[in-house]
Amino acid sequence: MSVSTPFVFLLLLFQSGVWGFPVRQTPQESATCGYKSCHATKPGMLNVHLVPHTHDDVGWLKTVDQYFYGDRNDIQHAGVQYILDSVVDQLLKNPDRRFIYVETAFFYRWWKQQTDDMQNTVKQLVNEGRLEFVNGGWCMSDEATTHYSAVIDQMTMGLRFLNDTFGHCGRPRVAWHIDPFGHAREHASMFAQMGYDGFFFGRLDYQDRNRRMVAREQEMLWRASESLTPPMADLFTGILPNGYNPPEGFCWDQSCDDPPIRDDPDLEDYNVDDVVTRFLSIAHAQALVYKTNHIIMTMGSDFQYENANLWYKNLDKLIRYVNQKQSNGSEVNVLYSTPSCYLQELHRANLTWPLKGDDFFPYADSAHDFWTGYFTSRPALKRYERISNGYLQTCNQLEVLGGPISRKGPFGAGDSETLKKAMAVAQHHDAVSGTEKQHVANDYARRLANGWAHCQVLVSNTLSSLSGSSAPRVYCEHLNVSVCPLTETSKKFSVNVYNPLAHPVSWPVRLPVNGTAYSISDANGKAVDSQVVPVSQATAAVRRGRGYAVNELLFQVQAPPLGYSTYSVSLLQNGRPSPQSSPLPRVPTAVQNKFLRVTFDPETGLLSSLSNLETQQTVKLSQNFYWYNASDGNNSESIQMSGAYIFRPNTSTPFIISKTAKTETLQNSVVQEVRQWFSPWVSQVVRLYTDSRALELEWTVGPVPIGDDLGKEVISRLDSSINSSGVFYTDSNGREVLQRRKDYRPTWNLRQSEPIAGNYYPINSRAYIKDDKDQLTVVTDRSQGGGSIQDGSLEIMLHRRLLYDDVRGVGEPLNETSDIYPEGLVVRGRLLLSLSPPATAADTHRPLAQEVVLQPLITFTDGELHPSTRLEFSGLQAVLPPAVHLLTVSQWDQDSVLLRLEHQYQASESKEHSQPVTVNLQKLFSTLDVLGVSEMNLSANQWKDEMTRLDWKAESGEMPLPKRGGDPSVWEVNLKPMEIRTFLLRVRQR
Template identity: 25%
Template sequence: MHRLALSAKRKVLLNPKTVSIYFFAILFTFLLAYHQRLGQHNNELHISRVVNMRSFVKEANNLSNSQKNPNIFEPKNEVCQRPLTESSTNFNTFDLFESVVAKGNTLPPASKKSRTEKLKVYVLPFTHVDPGWLETFERYTKSTNQILDNMHQFMMKNEKMRFMWAEFVFFERWWSLQNEQVKEDVKKLVTEGRLELATGSWVMTDEANPYFPVSVDNIVEGFQFIHKNFGIKPQTMWSNDPFGYSNSVPYLFKKSGVHRTVINRIHHKLKQTLQSQKAIPFKWRQYFDATGEDDVLTQILPYTHYDILNSCGSDASVCCEFDFKRMTHWSCPGPKPEKITNANVAAKAEKLVNQLEKMSEMYKAPVILMMHGDDFRFDMIEEWNQQHDNFIPVFDEINKGSRVEIRFGTFTDYFNDLEKWYSNNKDSEPPTVSGDFFPYMCALGDYWTGYYTTRPFFKRQGRLLHSLIRNGDIMLSMLRVNLKQRKIGENVKRLEAARRNLALFQHHDAITGTSKVSVMDNYSELLHASIVSTNIVLENLTKSDIDLYPRIHDGIELQTIVDLESSEKEIRIFNSHLFEITDVFKIRVKEREVIVSIDGKIIEAQLEPFFQKSKVEKDSFLLLFQATVLPLSMMKVKVQRGDSGGLTKMAKIEAKDTNAWDLGSSWTIASSTSAPNLETPYFKVSNDPITGAIQSVNKLSDNSKFHCQQSFYNYKEAGGGAYLMRLHTNPKEIIEYQWLKVSGPLRQSIYQKSTNVLQRLSIHNVEGPSGEEVDISMSIDITKERNTELMTRFSTKWDKPLTYTDSVGMQLLRRDFYKLPVQSNYYPMPTAAVLQSGKQRLSIVSNVEHGARFLESGTVEINIDRILNQDDGKGLGTGPDAIPIDMKPVDMKFKLIFDSLESDPTENSRYSTHSFRAQQAVQTIIYPPMMFNRPPKKEEDIEEIEEISNLKFPCDIQLLTVRPLEDNKQLLILYRHATVCSSQKVGNCGGELKSSLMDLLIKLGAKQVQKTDLSGVTRVGGIIKVEYLPDYELKTFDFLTLILYR
């Protein structure tokens, strides 16, 4: 009977007349509803609808383009990235390095063609100013102020002169001291194209060590300053001094509207090879960009350095004759420069033309850029007159002839003419190049790979400050709707000052650790002052005390004892991420009898010994408990003295040698000779019975087993310095360890102790990502060593696996082992090193920058710390202030993530991406949940961050920041990672962007939004009300940047 009824119903529904009736009824209902809504909101929504329609058309076009590029897509409810494909380019640096450097091959040179066109040459005067190196930033400011004063004075009187500036941390200082007339004059110079504001970031960043959200902040800070004061933004990125180049950094600038770049320090043999192929300039293409839409036109300076001796051609002695400051200062390798007169101008012009023509043989296009400057040049008004007054007659003489046309010019002049020539010569398109330019080897054969690791204490300071600023920005954005304007202003000023100090530290002689001892100490003081200032913001916003922070500028983070004697405490845990976190959290207490509760319910807790500065603090315990913190929420946990009814448990302690550990009277250590293995219902770690070192891992969820054996090595008698790694002996394995096993219901740990290292390796008894990763904390102290490089190795026993390190956290780049010296095989590891064999992958992520190399045996070697007792000849000089022996004890963390992927990688792929779990591990190790403590809430407390959150962003979306802009506006930046497919489900995030984005905007108190480029300067479309938010397209490897209006 039931089936007959359904069958009859089906006949009615499928009848053509019935279908037509239903169709027109639905259509009429829709049109009526739309008409009513249109009549009600026609005026206020007209602009919004036009914007939405334009956005719809544009995004439809973008979607069409993205379908041509298999790596760029918007995954609606997909859980991971489809198999990666790679862009096709004329050259990629991975293959070039293997062929030219590792195998010693020489590519046949490109054919020479006789040039018939007149050569165009643009001479660009500049000064290279380091915001800290041999002197502190403040001391250098005196010189840069003088240079800029001279620039204004001279260029207002000499219309043919051109100049370029790229360090805006200095420019802002000078600008703030100028009167309105000077400012108007300089604006005129910029508007007329005589003064070029290049790069635009706050500083010229290092490109090996930063994490990309800091690089984005560096760009935003500088671009906002330039746009506010000049109404423009830079068109060219000038990066002459970093020691190697990331392919991700120019991509960030391209997303900010910069499509040209000039670089310099690449591997000497790669530079020679590209020149022999006439492959400079080139279009720098991302591995994932199959269409070339994000290409950056790239010029590389032609010779070994950026100074004047390497500017005009291959003969440095001839070029030196055109450094007219040397008429009165310094000398030359050949004839000294002479004042240009009628008697010598013809001969001098001929000399310069000959050099320029030789240099032009490296290029296809008859357009040449000749940089003319050096470190802190043009600080004397005398030099401005010397360079200008002597070049002008030389230019005039050359321009009389038919061979060369030459004048002072800017990057814009050069690139405009270059692009025009390529446009008119379609058969001579610039070649395409993919990949990065690490490692850097200079013309002397030295590998600049030590600075990836040099002075890790300072690197850790920078990462800590970045995490705090980001927390401060996000919290202030969430709470500002209830704050008084005065309080908002005070907090914004503190965060701006801290952000600028952090941006200063991204400078290529700061985060690298390659400045003098006194300068590094000054950077440390600035970072610590900003940490303290940002902590004040955070404590004011939460009305709580911060749990973990450094007390002094050269000290590690110390954990506060939570005082339970006077009253119970409320522990607050802030999750700054777009995904929920379930993990084990810890505080320091004095009491053994402790109750931990959430929402009035007592929960399980664990007490264990508290280690700090590599030793046990006998006056306190480490209290651990499990909690789940929702996205962008503040979890509250109550802790008080009292009987927990057995739910707070003391950990069990075992050791191979009980006499090696002094834990105090609170703990009993059991002697054990068996292997100190660790196990939870989700994870099992097997350890060596002698050293306690990890040997293998078994993931019980899918019964997959990974060999992962850790060891430590010292390279003694190291001969490098702050910049260089020079290793002359084989490494010596550290085998003298004592181990201590600490077991409890929430966490199991193995401590290893040697002369310079105290390491804790733990697994957590929680379900989800945190329960299937190995957590490592290292306390390092090599201050008493001499010429030592300390390494840790993780060996997988995989036969020639695919190996990668990350490029500023945005993508993974292939790194192979070559039979070259150790230092030649080292690469930057700003956040991660990855090994993969078949479908198994080991990802090692860290909260501190390192250098890393891979061995043939499936082993990664990570440089942990280094102390060098000599200068390496790269500019720091000699004496106690120049030698990098100012090492400080440093704490650092690692996580090991073991993935079983759904498909094998492509063996010839030169890049890859993280799994969801590894990507989230990078974010949580750099931005861990932040903990506060305070007495229980009082009724008069202001509105606070909620415990609940309905945000369900896709797993591949990262919240970079919600930072303040002027006029009570904010800048929200999201990034969509590409991720490889793993068999493990993440389960702590959602699959749809629009609704969660709308919920986030409401949570942040935004009433209207406007889309911009990455810098926040160029607006895209109009201002849109949040309730009519369009379905923004956010492709992988791309950013969504919105200005928020309240």
């Protein structure tokens, strides 16, 4: 079938009733959901919007399953299935009642267990706006430690389910992040591009809140991008008055102790007058710090409404008795409401709102309580989540490229859904954040591992189909510690390198082996330079008997865009490695390739300078490891301890682990390494590959010793000659970069009380310092916390081991152990350093960060490949322009693919790449014919041409409307800096 226009594509979809697409609403439809369903308010009165809600963590003190079923109530009394049962029952008893629900992961599970009659009843409640979904993602994601691609994925999954199930009445109008511990600008930008009209949250710095209350600036317009044309990334944002709890004295859940409304006047304990008086006092006080005659009150909290009758019976009475006072002159009107109904009234007020351009990090709830520890907490889980995200994108791509055989092929039934759901759950603000109990962290990791197993079958099916080889595929998930049974024992094997990026990559491969010489040939039969080096002492120690390779085979691979290349490896020689390949116990003067030169101090064994040979730049640069002594709460200023959430060192000067490093040096045609040992529990490899523009620092930390009864927070610190003037820069969720200034906040006069923790920020993928001449960029392999405490310095926290709970609810210290490391967790990771002129630095660090996030997938087959095997493949017809990132290629339904194209540079960031670029969709894929296309919003739950948002006026003046010239054709996609465009493609396999 040939389809020439997107309009025909859409017509076919609607005529065939394709599941999973947004429903176009016709004028005849008269559903009363959304803004139409809001109760009338009273002009001239103070309207109090009561919002019944429950906050249901997708794992925290209990696992997701335990929370849903109400298991392990000895840990925490919480059962989400009973909450939803009870709320639906109570909504049916009074049509005035309202309820909002947030976490689609839980609702999806509950929905599947309901009868048809119950499902129809709930649909009616949704259609009438009595049950309203807000936020609507699979979870309420963390904002500091999540990567934007994973956030978009989990929002898309949750919103798609609501769209499929309830149509346009299931679409949330409001983003709702009431619990995350600080708020990222990139999240606001994403929410705006997903079509949300507003955003509400509960937590912000106590100093910021105090200033905003006085200035009545608790509601604002957040301009969340410096590159996108307003109002594309503008989002109305409101701060809730009580976090997300009810006003004091008005909690009527079974978990609360506040007295019910006792309204029988014949009884001695009648309290209606007292309740009404207290409520009116609270309402008037709240109105003083907000801008309109509308205020909002959150009536609910963690896992509340399991017995919803308790709440609703008292709320009914509260509304009735407070409103009765209007006949005696009261000017307070109380009503059941939702965040979107409250937002609608703010919009109707037609006011101008203060403008905000920075973010809400770091978050402190009092002078010595900065929530900056979780930026690094559970670093192993943070890394596992990050590589799982990359693996999911690879799995999604190969599902599309392989077609139906990917899901049911020679290796069985595979799927991407299991990993999608596991990754979605992992974005929760008590998951990748590291702020959960240990048994819950284990459950998140187990879910990810299960998702990997399902994807591995899919990947094997696709690679088998594309290559024409039915040989079983082997996955080695512990290559970072030199463990892979196949390469350790096989005399002949092949290495398949799949590249999920839209640009070719060059990638170093290190394989554990026991031979001393190998021949390697690429897909064209050309010999590849390789070297065999001994496994380092640090690696042998950290793998703890899981592998027995004595050597590592090193070589560089090239992989085409959205495709794979295959390398054949044959053993030539066993025995002892040659003396030339063994490391020498000395400090080198320098290591260098054609791009970089690194020098070392011969006395200490530490880095001493870094040079960019292309640009003739050199900076003094030293690096070492330190640890902060974690506060145990025994302090005259505050009893606050360091814990999973809170970072609170009890001194501003970290302890150096060692002033010198014992070193070994290894230099060959593939790599140059300086192996450094700082202590029995800290080591590092300074590594420079032959063709790399980045210097790699591979750190290994742990088990962190606690025999001295001191919790430790371990950092890697870089000290340079760069004159950074108290300023450094961090990314926001992996996308746009924000400026950070020591002891400073852009929107209020900071009283700094924690000189270290109060200057820490989340680093999701990169951070840098610069002056007029030089920019030193650090790319991280996971989310971490860091700061620039001294000029010219960058420090990144690597690992935390703490002996006390920080009294934020988790109830156990962050003291990680495992079966392999019972004496304390060992963590290994990489920092990549680059030095460039500031004007061109992004041309290096942007693609470098993407390569770390979406690193190649390496698989193995044993023995010799069949001669007919296809050794190389690309899913693209041509390499995409350097500015274009292929963010999403995912199967949507049988004949449709979800595609996101992203311009990965900011405006003015790169002279060469910060320009609009064009991509032709029909010339994109090598194995797919694109028959039709239609553009969607970022979360793929609305057609782009139907997405309308409330417009808001900023105090700085009227906002320009976005201007987009018409595309040259429906197939030509134009991308401006930082723009993401989302499409549904109707495709046919070639």
